[in-house]
Amino acid sequence: MGENDAGTWGERMNGGVGEWGNGRRDAMSPTLPLLHSLCHSPTPSFFLPLSHFFSLPPRFPVSPLSPPLSRSFLVAALCLLLIACNKAPRPLLQMAEAAWQSGDYPAAAHYYQEFLQKNPDDPRSARALFELGNIYLLNLKQYANAQQSYSELLSRFPDSEFSYLARQRRAESYVEMGRTYxxxxxxxxxxxxxxxxxxxRRIRLTIADLYHKQHNYSQAEAEYQKVIDGAHYDSLSQTAYLRIGGINQLVRERYDKAIAAYSKVAEMTGDHKVRLQALYNIADGYAKLYKFDDAINVLKQIADGEQREFIEKRIKEFQEQKQKHTEAPQVDWGH
Structure with missing residues (x-):
């Protein structure tokens, strides 16, 4: 190879003015059209003539030191490339995610299950189990399957990043199945x-509500109290105070405790409707204790024009109850 030939070779390799350079540094390698035709040709690659694959440019530079490649070797390599382009399956996790995003939840669950069956030791199995459980719980409402998925996750991957939420979701699955305790x-x-x-505190409130639904009011009240103890007044403590008030006023008839709980809400809440209901409950509690004057005074604190007619009606009722209670003969339990 002469000096001029060497220069021509350098120009071609660097996108120079040679036949394959055409003055562009981003000139396509002569092998790229071949690969592109394999993976993207509308005509199936195995129906194309061999000349389609081996028609190289007439001046394509080949080093005299390179051994000639056999045609059979090239055919074998191209066949392997063809299989890789046309036959490679999409990852199952991506297929599951795509199915979930499109709303095809049964298909998403199927792909996650297939991934877990085919890849039992894959580190992504923890995530697959978590997502599978979520689909069963939140989308398909198959709570037993959800519980099983979360349980398998916690058994196989107890220290995974999904363990905390998996425990919560497993508890939610038990609730939906009616297995409250x-x-x-x-x-x-x-x-x-x-x-x-x-x-x-949020989880403690959930536990209290579960006891309440089971009519285990003593334990429910104890759990609500744990939400309140040592905490600033917020939406969680407000709910707990209201629940305690309801248990003591409507179920246990401990009106003093009910009044105390509702009074805290009336004092601290920023919600006008919640405060209004708390004051009504306080008034009713005083009436149950025959403290009608206190009940009337509470109602008079309510400055709500829309409720004025109702408030006046309730005040009148309390006045009538007071009169009846005063006129009723007093029983002397000592004789």
Whole structure:
């Protein structure tokens, strides 16, 4: 190769003025059209003539030191490339995600299950189990399957990043299946596994509500009190105070405790409707204790034009109840 030939070779390799350079540094390599035709040609590659694959430019530079490539070797390599382009399956996790985003939840669950069956030791299995459980719980409403998915996740990957939420979701699955006390136990175990959780009061409120639904009012009140103790007044403590007031006024007939709980809400809440209802409940509590003057005074605190007619009616009722109570003969229990 002469000096001029060497210069021509350098120009061609660097996108110079040679036949393949055409003055552009981003000139396409002579092999790229070949690869592109394999993967993107509308005509199936195996129906194209061999000349389609091997028609190289007449001046394509070949080093005299390079050994000639056999045609059979090139054919084999191209066939492998063809298989890779046309036959490579999409990753199952991507297919599951795409199905979920399109709203095809049964298909999404199927792809996650297939991934787990084919890749039992894959580190992404924890995420797949978590997403599968979420689909069963939130989308398909198959609560037993959800519980099984979360349980498998917690058994196989107890320290995964999904463990905290998986425990909560497993408890929710138990609730939906009507297994209330198993749900409560799961929430309590969550406190043991994650003692520093910021959701402690919210979860405690959930536990209290579960006891309340089971008509276990003593335990429910104790759990509501845990939400309140040591905490600033907020939406969680407001709910707990209202629940305590309801238990003591409507169920246990402990009107003093009910009045105390409702009074805290009336004092602290910024919600006008909540304060209004708390004041009505306080007035009713005083009436149950025959403290009609206190009940009337509470109603007079309500400055609400829309409720004026109702308030005046209630005041009149309390006045009538007071009169009847005063006129009723007093029983001397000492004789």
């Amino acid at each position: 198993e749900a409560i136990a799961e929430y309590e175990n969550l406190f043991i596994a994650f003692p520093e959780t910021d959701d402690r």
